[in-house]
Amino acid sequence: MYHTLEEFLSHWAFESADTQKLMDALTDTSLTQPMCPGGRTLGRLAWHIAQTVPEMMNQTGLAVTGVDEHAPAPDNAVEIAHAYAAAAASLVQEMTTRWTDATLATTDEMYGFTWTKAMTLAALMSHQIHHRGQMTVLMRQAGLRVPGVYGPAKEEWESFGMEPPLV
Template sequence: MMYLTVQSFIEDYENESMATQRLLDALTDESLRQEVALGYRTLGHLAWHLVPNGSMLDQAGLRFEVPAARNEPPASADIIAQSYRFTTRSLIEAVRTQWTDETLQETNRVYENPWKNGLTLSIFLRHEIHHRGQLTVLMRQAGLQFTGVYGPTKEEWAAFGMAAPAI
């Protein structure tokens, strides 16, 4: 899917980033050290990776404020959540003011591929959704409670007085 209008991206991204923000707000400093397995990204690395850093969108010519580059994620879950909140607002404002429906049809080289800007926005958002799914697995392993994204969590089903459906 490629975005054809700026407004359609903004609406999707506002909804998806709210879901991501709820998860990031549920993190604790201690949980940031959770690993899926030895030698893999920690929950902190994955959460920090979700904070837009501009790389993909920068290659497409979109400019917005991002946190200072760091090799290691902050040790504070609150800083990660605040950085995500600030950066997503900056990104939305940049799309709103720098691009038009017509510029979504323009092609730029992103990761050495000729992508239309509307495709770049779509891939950017899917990238976040992909990593958000990974984030929920690590959050579960860390023992954190969080709200469902596209449906209730097991705990939310229980609060409804129902068993979670078997998959």
Template sequence: MYTTIPSFITDYENESRSTLKLLDTLTDASLSQEVAPGFRTLGPLAWHLVHKDHGLLTGAGLSFKAPAAESETPASAVSIAEAYRAVTQSILSAVCGHWSDEALEETVQMFGQTWTKGQTLSIFVKHEIHHRGQLTILMRQAGLPVAGMYGPSKEEWSAIGMDTPV
């Protein structure tokens, strides 16, 4: 849970850079990669990180510019990455401009529970990390290289001449 705006800003800037490493690797052809029939494909999964999903932040009273949850997934991987960059900046600006450290202790009703705004921001970041993990699986299935998030990926280990740890 975040108790200060700067702690959220630092963390979200770092996490969004990691997300962008993945989004910038996507290709238009990879957007149709599915894990199994009937499940979300790579394109809509990536787009899920861009649009105002499920009201996590808007439900906590934060207003920022982002595509509507019902918006159609772009067919262009570059468009998804560019939209993510814009939404990330919009979220950072909104948090800095409209919330204070004290506001992070205010409570909101989320999914039938009482959360603080600081808790909501923490869950928002964890939600993105969760979906980033899903992205990496679909990216591997699509034959794309995967960037390391909290340490080197298999490709990055190889690039520095090291055996991949098992």
């Protein structure tokens, strides 16, 4: 849970940068990679992450700019990456101009529950990280090179002149 805006903003800078790396690695053809027959595609999943930033945070009274939660996923990877970047930056701008540390203890009705704003921020972060993990699996299935998150990806060990660890 976050106790200060700086705690969240520092964590957000790190995590949103890792999410952006994944978004930037997507290709138009990779967007059609399905999770399972009839399930979300990689493109729909990435779009969902971009949509959730304004959807969730605007329920707290912020005015985060971004794509509408009901907008269909585009078939253009660059559009998805740009949408995420814009929403992530807008969140920082809104929080730093409209909230204080004391705001984190105030509550909102969120998805049928009453959450503090600090809880909403934790849920936003966990949601993003959860779906980012799903994205990496789908990216590999789509034949993409997966950027490292929380350390080098399998393919990145070579750039360090090292063998990837045995699994």
